[in-house]
Structures are given as C-alpha cells and as structure tokens.
Amino acid sequence: MDQTIPPSRSPGLLASLRAGVGLVAQLLIGALLIFVASAVAMMTAFAGLMIAGAALLLRYCAVRQPAPVPVRVQDAPVTLQGRRTPRGWTVE
Incomplete structure (x- = not known):
C-alpha cells in the first residue's frame, strides 16, 4: 500500500524567501x-x-x-513736398 503525505497548507521557506526578495526588489525599483x-x-x-x-x-x-550722435550732412534746410490725396495729405 502506498502512503502519500498530504500537502502542507502553510507556504514553504522557499516561497516566503521568494516573496521577500520580490518585495525588496519592488521597493528598490520604486x-x-x-x-x-x-x-x-x-x-x-x-x-x-x-x-x-x-x-x-x-x-x-x-x-x-x-547712442551715436546724428551727423548733419547738409546745412541747407530740407523742403518737403506735400500733396492732397483722397485720404488726406501725403508728404514726399
């Protein structure tokens, strides 16, 4: 007649060690x-x-x-030409 040992209900030492190593690995990665x-x-x-x-x-x-000082090239006064346009006066 053959006799078998019933499976133990508590996890073994190897399973506990594996779970502990997994937990430590997760903590280290985090x-x-x-x-x-x-x-x-x-x-x-x-x-x-x-x-x-x-x-x-x-x-x-x-x-x-x-700032650079502006230099006048000509001393003569400048005359501007203005003309009337439909939008107002334009100076050229």
Missing part, C-alpha cells in the same frame, strides 16, 4: 525611480537658475555704449 525623477527636477531647476543668472548679468553688467 526608490530608484523617485531618485531619478528628483535628480532630473533638480538639474532642470539648476539650469533655469543658471539661465536667469546669465540674463541678469547681461542686463546689469553689460558695457553700455552711448
């Missing part, structure tokens, strides 16, 4: 994703601050050149 997302956000913020700093430096530390 922590890695959060770390990468925060690193990308920090790099983006740092790049924005660098661009803003460069804009401020260009705005306040740039060498200002005086």
Whole structure:
C-alpha cells in the first residue's frame, strides 16, 4: 500500500524567501525611480537658475555704449513736398 503525505497548507521557506526578495526588489525599483525623477527636477531647476543668472548679468553688467550722435550732412534746410490725396495729405 502506498502512503502519500498530504500537502502542507502553510507556504514553504522557499516561497516566503521568494516573496521577500520580490518585495525588496519592488521597493528598490520604486526608490530608484523617485531618485531619478528628483535628480532630473533638480538639474532642470539648476539650469533655469543658471539661465536667469546669465540674463541678469547681461542686463546689469553689460558695457553700455552711448547712442551715436546724428551727423548733419547738409546745412541747407530740407523742403518737403506735400500733396492732397483722397485720404488726406501725403508728404514726399
């Protein structure tokens, strides 16, 4: 006569170990994703601050050149010719 052992109702040591390793793997992957997302956000913020700093430096530390003085070529007065059009006066 053959005798069989009834299946145990509690999970074995190997199944518990496998579930524990799976849980730790999920936690590590989640922590890695959060770390990468925060690193990308920090790099983006740092790049924005660098661009803003460069804009401020260009705005306040740039060498200002005086506006060019217009030079009159002719000393004679300029006479403009005006004529009446249907929309009003036009000066040429």
